[in-house]
Amino acid sequence: MSQSPHRIVVLILAPVIGFDATIVPMAFGAAVDDAGERLYDVRLCSIDGEPVESTHGYALGVHGDLALLDDADTVIVPGTRNPSVRDTGTLPREVAEAFQRRSPTTRFASICTGAFVLAAAGIFDGRPATTHWQSAADLAAMFPTVVVDEKVLFIDDGDVLSSAGLSAGIDLCLHMIRRDHGTRVANRVARYAVVPPWRDGGQAQFIERPVPDDAGQSTTDVRQWLSRNLSESVTVAQMARRAHMSERTFARRFRAETGESPGDWLAAQRINAARGLLESTDLPVDDIAAQVGLGSGTNLRAHLRRAVDVAPLQYRRRFRGAASG
Structure with a gap:
C-alpha cells in the first residue's frame, strides 16, 4: 500500500x-x-x-x-x-x-x-x-x-x-x-x-405505531420491480395500480414500509445505481443517466451534486483511484 x-x-x-x-x-x-x-x-x-x-x-x-x-x-x-x-x-x-x-x-x-x-x-x-x-x-x-x-x-x-x-x-x-x-x-x-450493501428507508419504518387497516398489502413487489427497471419513467399513480391500491393508500403504505415517499425512494435508487456505474464502467455520463432513469447528464449532475456534492467525472476519478488502492 x-x-x-x-x-x-x-x-x-x-x-x-x-x-x-x-x-x-x-x-x-x-x-x-x-x-x-x-x-x-x-x-x-x-x-x-x-x-x-x-x-x-x-x-x-x-x-x-x-x-x-x-x-x-x-x-x-x-x-x-x-x-x-x-x-x-x-x-x-x-x-x-x-x-x-x-x-x-x-x-x-x-x-x-x-x-x-x-x-x-x-x-x-x-x-x-x-x-x-x-x-x-x-x-x-x-x-x-x-x-x-x-x-x-x-x-x-x-x-x-x-x-x-x-x-x-x-x-x-x-x-x-x-x-x-x-x-x-x-x-x-x-x-x-451477509447484509445488504444499501438498506432502503429510515428507522421511521420501525417506530411503534398501530397496525394500518390495510396490513395485508405491501409495496415490496413494486419496489423490486422498480429496482429492476430504473430506466422506466413511472408515476406514483402507475406504482399504485401495479400494487392494486389507491394512490393515497399506496403512498401511505410505502412511507410506512420505507420511511420515504415513493418519489424520494426512487430517486435514491437511481442515484445509487448511477454511482455504481460511474465506479465500475467507462460509460459516458449521458448513457448512465439514461440507464438509471435520470434522463440526461445534466439531471444526473444535479442529483449527484445534491447527494454527495461532487460532479460525476470527479466522482469517477476519486473512486476509481480509491478502488485500485
Missing part, C-alpha cells in the same frame, strides 16, 4: 451495548483493497485500558486506554448506558479531557446511544444527529443545541456522522467505507457480512 491504514479508535464506555461495539472491527476490519491490503487499523479503547462490561453480562477486551484517541483519524462511539452520560449528560472527567485534546482533522461517528457521548462532548452542537428512535426524545431534551432526526438510519454531516440503533450501525459503517473507498470495497464488506 502507498500509505498506512486509516486509524479508527472505538471508544467504549461501560456498560457498552456489545453488539454496537463489535460492528466497527467487523466491518472496517474486512475492508481491503484489490491487493488484499487492509484499509483500516481498528483499535478499541476504554478509560483505563481494562476490559469493559457490556449490557448483557460479558466483558469486551480493548487495545489500550484513552491515549489511543490522540492518534485516531476517526473516533467511533458505540451505544452505552453509562449513567454519567445517559442520566446527566456529562462525560466522565478523563473522557472530557481526552476530547478536549482532539485534533481538528479527526472524524467522529456514533452508533445508537453513542450519540449521547458526542453530544456531551459538544461535537454535535448545532449539527444534525440521530440515535435509536426510543432515545431520540431524550437526546433532544438533554441537548437542545443538537438537531435530532429520529427518522433516518444514519446522518452524514461531513466530519461528524451518527446512526440509529443496532443494525443501523452496519449501514453507517458501510456508508463510511463507501465514502472513503467506493462501492466495490463496501460491497465486498457487505457480502462478507
Whole structure:
C-alpha cells in the first residue's frame, strides 16, 4: 500500500451495548483493497485500558486506554448506558479531557446511544444527529443545541456522522467505507457480512405505531420491480395500480414500509445505481443517466451534486483511484 491504514479508535464506555461495539472491527476490519491490503487499523479503547462490561453480562477486551484517541483519524462511539452520560449528560472527567485534546482533522461517528457521548462532548452542537428512535426524545431534551432526526438510519454531516440503533450501525459503517473507498470495497464488506450493501428507508419504518387497516398489502413487489427497471419513467399513480391500491393508500403504505415517499425512494435508487456505474464502467455520463432513469447528464449532475456534492467525472476519478488502492 502507498500509505498506512486509516486509524479508527472505538471508544467504549461501560456498560457498552456489545453488539454496537463489535460492528466497527467487523466491518472496517474486512475492508481491503484489490491487493488484499487492509484499509483500516481498528483499535478499541476504554478509560483505563481494562476490559469493559457490556449490557448483557460479558466483558469486551480493548487495545489500550484513552491515549489511543490522540492518534485516531476517526473516533467511533458505540451505544452505552453509562449513567454519567445517559442520566446527566456529562462525560466522565478523563473522557472530557481526552476530547478536549482532539485534533481538528479527526472524524467522529456514533452508533445508537453513542450519540449521547458526542453530544456531551459538544461535537454535535448545532449539527444534525440521530440515535435509536426510543432515545431520540431524550437526546433532544438533554441537548437542545443538537438537531435530532429520529427518522433516518444514519446522518452524514461531513466530519461528524451518527446512526440509529443496532443494525443501523452496519449501514453507517458501510456508508463510511463507501465514502472513503467506493462501492466495490463496501460491497465486498457487505457480502462478507451477509447484509445488504444499501438498506432502503429510515428507522421511521420501525417506530411503534398501530397496525394500518390495510396490513395485508405491501409495496415490496413494486419496489423490486422498480429496482429492476430504473430506466422506466413511472408515476406514483402507475406504482399504485401495479400494487392494486389507491394512490393515497399506496403512498401511505410505502412511507410506512420505507420511511420515504415513493418519489424520494426512487430517486435514491437511481442515484445509487448511477454511482455504481460511474465506479465500475467507462460509460459516458449521458448513457448512465439514461440507464438509471435520470434522463440526461445534466439531471444526473444535479442529483449527484445534491447527494454527495461532487460532479460525476470527479466522482469517477476519486473512486476509481480509491478502488485500485
